[in-house]
Amino acid sequence: MSIDLHEANRLSWNAATVAHNSHKGDQAAFFRAGGSTLYPEEIELLGDIAGLDVLHLQCNSGQDSLSLARRGANVTGVDISDEAIAFATRLSAESGIAAVFERSDLFGWFDDARKAGRRFDRVFASYGTICWLSNLGVWARGIADVLKPGGRFAFVEFHPFAMVFDQGWKPHYDYAPKDPVAEAGVGDYVADSGAGLAHGGYQEGVVGFANPHPSFEFNWGIADVVQALIDAGLRMEVLKEYPYANGWVAFEGMRDLGGGRMAPPAAMPSLPLMYAIVAAKVGSTAEYREKAGRPSS
Template identity: 60%
Template sequence: MMAGTPSRNELHEQNRLSWNEATKAHNSHKGDQAKFFQEGGSTLFPEEIELLGDIAGLFLVHLQCNAGQDTLSLARLGAIVTGVDISDEAIAFAQKLSQESGISANFDRADIFNWFEETATTRKQFDIVFSSYGAVCWISDLKLWAKGISNILKTGGRFVVVDFHPVAMMFDTDWSHKFSYFSGSMPLTCEDGIGDYVASSGGALVPWGYETGIENFHNPYHTYEFQWGIGEIVTALLQAGLNLKILKEYPYANGCKLFERMREAPGGRIFPPEDMPSLPLMYGIVAQKL
């Protein structure tokens, strides 16, 4: 790491603080989430359900699970689920939501790199490792991340990720080309921190009914993110001993209005404006441990 660059722990600690603040704003718009789950609701999209396949009875860990809504939706499909996230606020909310909804899941508050080490020492392994939507950009060491995933997968187990495409992450909110595709593994500082993307997306992320909640949210904590290309992600997984089974790209983003003037289609799929050419906004990967 270059002189003057914060250590990995310092980067992650700053991100933890920013996520704690943002999580409060995000959940302020989501109303009675326990009631939504009690009535059989799910926050999963068809893309991740398709890539995951039948998960009933399988041990699944959801990395960077945020406030647990998708984690509980996975448990609703019959998986034995553990959610892991660095944010204290997110995990506290997830535990409360699990209790109030009556859907059983375990939640660990941890930096995933520390969690990988601790889990490997116990030799606990999972059938599926899952991650989604704005997760990989927080990974500060891609090789260590891929190795950690491989270490906790059973033989024959699968890693499944659905995330926003790194090509999309080259643009600013007004669609101007702002960021490089290749970052050379250096952190990108976002002075504004994690914003209230739930407010900007509205009902697309809250299908049971968006509420105003916290308005004009400003995050006092900046963040550090990482731009990893598809080739870098796939290569890290291959080098960690995983076999690539599926790589898909999608011309829309699920639920989240990443940029200005995006068009919402049925099912929460968000497309670029009509005057923009089609480009990949999401990708999906399935990789198996042989």
């Protein structure tokens, strides 16, 4: 595992998070007025979460976490970024929506959660999360270990096929390369996407953001994700693909289909830009691994 690269990403995210939130206006007022940052896809995948214990992995600045809490869940959000967790904690207090936020590298958090016997009815992650993780096996086993029997993992992510293109829709990158990709740093994708990622109204905020800290991304294909979850003992229940990306304006000429669903230009063929998974925990994870001859941690 490349924990040293995770640490580099923490520094890069700390810088980028300040720029991202500068574009989103008065977020506490947005939530106090009944706002939500969830898209219909997440709501459908999670189902009724009222009264359930929900773990939000890589929760960023907590906007989706608070939207989950508004739906009646008892929410715990975890993120590696100090800046993101500090912002989420303030936003919870200022909006009056209760949630718990914990700052940790996800792999270390899973170790601590196992030791403490923490369990959740739902685990949730969405949009640009697993590209920051150096080992999907550790991720999937951690999810399985903190789910209650009968609990579910709901996941929506940008489609790895879309990542083969440069901004001008020209095939340029390998599909799911196995080595980490060094980048100049987490960019200001909120500024690039405008209102699509600023639900309460876009404002100019930080202009010309340049991240002083490099970042490192890990690219995973859909088969990598599905196999990791199966190997961890989870049962696949849902696998969907979507011909649009929620809120993210990643390429030239993208068009809004309504509700922030961004699609390729009309002249292009339909392409998968997002996918979603729901996986369930059936029985004991330890029993499954013993039967399958797999290690328990």
